[in-house]
Amino acid sequence: MSILEIKNVNMRFGGLQALDDVNLNVVENTVHAIIGPNGAGKSTLLNVLVGKLIPDTGSVMFDGKSVLGRAPYEINQMGISRVFQTPEIFGDLSVLENMMIPCFAHRDGAFELNAVASVTSQKDIIAHAEHVLEEMNMAEKRHMHASALSRGDKRRLEIGMCLAQEPRLLLLDEPTAGMARADTNNTIDLLRQIKDERDITIAIIEHDMHVVFSLAERITVLAQGKPLVEDTPDNIKGHPKVREAYLGESADT
Amino acid sequence: MLKMEKRDRNLLIIVTLMLVFAPFLLNPFPEGSVMAQFNAGYPDLMQRFVIFGIFAIGFNILFGLTGYLSFGHAIFLGVGSYAAIWMMKLLTMNVIPAIIMAIVISGIFALVIGWISLRRSGIYFSIITLAFALMSFALAYSVLTPITGGETGLQPKAADLRILDAPLAAGSTPRANLFGLEMSSSYKLEIGNWLFTFSAGYYIAAVMLLLSFYLSIRIFRSPFGMMLRAVKSNQQRMNYTGLNPKPYTLAAFVISGMYAGLAGGLMVAMDTQVGPERMFWTASGEVVMMTILGGAGTLIGPVLGAGLIKYMENIISKINASILHEWFYWLPDGLENLLVTVIYPFIGKGWHLTLGIIFMLVVIFLPGGLVEGSQKIGALIRRKLDRGKDKAKSSKSTKPAE
Ligand SMILES: Nc1ncnc2c1ncn2[C@@H]1O[C@H](COP(=O)(O)OP(=O)(O)OP(=O)(O)O)[C@@H](O)[C@H]1O
Numbered sequence: 001m002s003i004l005e006i007k008n009v010n011m012r013f014g015g016l017q018a019l020d021d022v023n024l025n026v027v028e029n030t031v032h033a034i035i036g037p038n039g040a041g042k043s044t045l046l047n048v049l050v051g052k053l054i055p056d057t058g059s060v061m062f063d064g065k066s067v068l069g070r071a072p073y074e075i076n077q078m079g080i081s082r083v084f085q086t087p088e089i090f091g092d093l094s095v096l097e098n099m100m101i102p103c104f105a106h107r108d109g110a111f112e113l114n115a116v117a118s119v120t121s122q123k124d125i126i127a128h129a130e131h132v133l134e135e136m137n138m139a140e141k142r143h144m145h146a147s148a149l150s151r152g153d154k155r156r157l158e159i160g161m162c163l164a165q166e167p168r169l170l171l172l173d174e175p176t177a178g179m180a181r182a183d184t185n186n187t188i189d190l191l192r193q194i195k196d197e198r199d200i201t202i203a204i205i206e207h208d209m210h211v212v213f214s215l216a217e218r219i220t221v222l223a224q225g226k227p228l229v230e231d232t233p234d235n236i237k238g239h240p241k242v243r244e245a246y247l248g249e250s251a252d253t
Numbered sequence: 254m255l256k257m258e259k260r261d262r263n264l265l266i267i268v269t270l271m272l273v274f275a276p277f278l279l280n281p282f283p284e285g286s287v288m289a290q291f292n293a294g295y296p297d298l299m300q301r302f303v304i305f306g307i308f309a310i311g312f313n314i315l316f317g318l319t320g321y322l323s324f325g326h327a328i329f330l331g332v333g334s335y336a337a338i339w340m341m342k343l344l345t346m347n348v349i350p351a352i353i354m355a356i357v358i359s360g361i362f363a364l365v366i367g368w369i370s371l372r373r374s375g376i377y378f379s380i381i382t383l384a385f386a387l388m389s390f391a392l393a394y395s396v397l398t399p400i401t402g403g404e405t406g407l408q409p410k411a412a413d414l415r416i417l418d419a420p421l422a423a424g425s426t427p428r429a430n431l432f433g434l435e436m437s438s439s440y441k442l443e444i445g446n447w448l449f450t451f452s453a454g455y456y457i458a459a460v461m462l463l464l465s466f467y468l469s470i471r472i473f474r475s476p477f478g479m480m481l482r483a484v485k486s487n488q489q490r491m492n493y494t495g496l497n498p499k500p501y502t503l504a505a506f507v508i509s510g511m512y513a514g515l516a517g518g519l520m521v522a523m524d525t526q527v528g529p530e531r532m533f534w535t536a537s538g539e540v541v542m543m544t545i546l547g548g549a550g551t552l553i554g555p556v557l558g559a560g561l562i563k564y565m566e567n568i569i570s571k572i573n574a575s576i577l578h579e580w581f582y583w584l585p586d587g588l589e590n591l592l593v594t595v596i597y598p599f600i601g602k603g604w605h606l607t608l609g610i611i612f613m614l615v616v617i618f619l620p621g622g623l624v625e626g627s628q629k630i631g632a633l634i635r636r637k638l639d640r641g642k643d644k645a646k647s648s649k650s651t652k653p654a655e
């Protein structure tokens with residue numbers, strides 16, 4: 001069963017065909033990786049999925065409903081959460097508050113004028129947030145300013161914030177970019193654990209082949225805005241077209 | 254309902270005590286002494302402290318929490334005042350309907366102006382609000398003269414309709430009251446050379462400030478307040494966390510507009526007149542300065558900032574050259590004249606210069622405003638005390654070893 005169906009999506013930036021007739025299905029409860037050289041259109045595709053960009057043509061269905069034309073917050077409320085290439089968190093707030101905000105969004109929806117009750121009286125929200133922080137191994141950092149966290153911790157926090165919403169589809173854009181090996185391995189372990197413990201579909205964009213081959217069950221190779229092949233990791237590894245178009249190139253960079 | 258964190262409750266208690274005893278606290282110098290002109294404990298000024306305090310508390314809910322800098326909030330001050338005057342002309346001189354309508358009408362204006370202005374953020378938002386401020390002044394000054402009284406403004410007259418009140422004798426002045434208690438009535442207490450004035454208007458405004466302050470604490474500590482801080486911190490993350498920042502920001506805009514309306518209504522309750530200059534754009538700039546000077550985003554900061562600016566406006570502007578000569582008469586003549594010449598530009602009409610310098614110093618050295626300043630001083634004293642204790646301890650503990 002496909003949870004996400006992308007059909008004939010085209011996106012042009014001036015003279016550049018960033019997405020060229022993309023067709024792609026993501027099966028429920030799998031980890032699906034999208035790989036491809038720099039400028040292949042991976043982030044553009046992700047931006048289309050979350051409502052940041054509206055494609056020129058085509059359709060995107062999530063769980064049988066179209067996402068096109070909806071605002072990012074509406075798409076998120078449908079069950080799609082996104083982790084950014086550089087961690088996007090609430091830097092001025094504490095770690096616990098960062099975690100509480102998605103819990104509120106999950107409980108109360110896109111807008112709720114809750115101006116009289118105190119935050120400390122929201123026991124269910126606090127319990128939920130602390131539970132996720134514990135899962136993320138960040139409980140002891142709950143009172144830290146989020147901007148003071150290390151890059152690896154910011155990434156963990158952001159992933160945790162997405163999970164707190166109990167999304168059905170988690171989108172990750174190069175979650176290990178710029179990370180040291182140890183942090184990368186921690187992130188792989190974290191994502192594995194997430195996948196094992198929850199009913200969740202993960203779509204991941206990644207340059208690091210180590211990450212891709214440790215996690216993905218399906219891989220789509222994108223080049224110049226076009227899906228080149230889609231297959232299992234084992235088949236992708238040996239695919240001549242892929243070696244030529246992508247793996248060879250990434251070895252140079 | 255009254256459940257609050259200890260820190261907040263203490264703050265509320267301190268503010269309450271200061272408001273109750275303000276007539277004493279602000280009049281520390283005996284009548285007729287050289288320092289008497291620094292006394293601020295007269296009703297007119299105390300009312301202004303409190304009213305501008307309310308204005309700044311409300312402004313801080315928008316600017317301090319969401320970071321959206323409005324240059325048009327005096328619009329709502331003016332709208333509140335006009336609404337209140339009309340209630341006094343049509344209904345009654347009792348201040349209750351005037352204050353309620355001031356809040357309601359300015360809330361409606363804030364909804365419309367906020368809805369339009371919030372289509373943009375950052376500097377563009379500020380410019381749109383500034384444009385609204387300029388337009389509103391022009392409307393009040395000339396275009397809407399039948400409603401606003403134009404350049405001369407409005408005040409209640411004896412012959413006004415006032416359907417709820419008994420008709421007044423021709424030529425008498427209608428007086429604002431609360432169920433018969435006149436705003437201008439006061440009780441004077443003389444202790445030795447000191448004179449303390451307790452004004453009904455001041456205490457009514459003070460109760461309003463207390464309610465406003467309490468509500469602001471609730472908002473700061475509520476999930477709504479947290480969302481407003483999230484708006485300031487990262488709107489992108491908010492959007493991708495399923496939250497719509499727009500209605501949150503608009504709600505903050507409307508709430509702060511209603512605070513301004515309340516302040517405008519109270520101004521009319523204390524002094525029953527209004528003119529278009531009340532919504533001139535410099536008045537909007539003033540509340541920005543109050544909030545930043547005291548500490549944007551802090552609970553008490555805006556009240557302190559409002560107090561400081563209104564104090565300087567009223568007290569420093571009253572000092573003149575002869576008062577300076579009086580102060581420095583004990584110096585040699587040459588030095589006395591030199592000192593008076595140097596200080597003179599900064600007093601009287603030049604109080605804006607002094608304010609400007611203080612504002613710059615605060616923004617450069619204390620970006621967190623007066624609140625940050627007092628926290629720093631507090632920390633310094635605590636460190637000094639701790640060091641004193643440590644010394645005492647270490648000298649004790651080393652004794653046995655000797
Ligand atoms: N908003 C935009 N306006 C114009 N061109 C854009 C825009 N966004 C992306 N592009 C271009 O579209 C192409 C695809 O960009 P995209 O960011 O999707 O690539 P990517 O596969 O994510 O690359 P990387 O691996 O470097 O992140 C690039 O050539 C990029 O310069």
Ligand SMILES: [Mg+2]
Pocket residue numbers: 042043044085
């Ligand atoms: Mg990219």
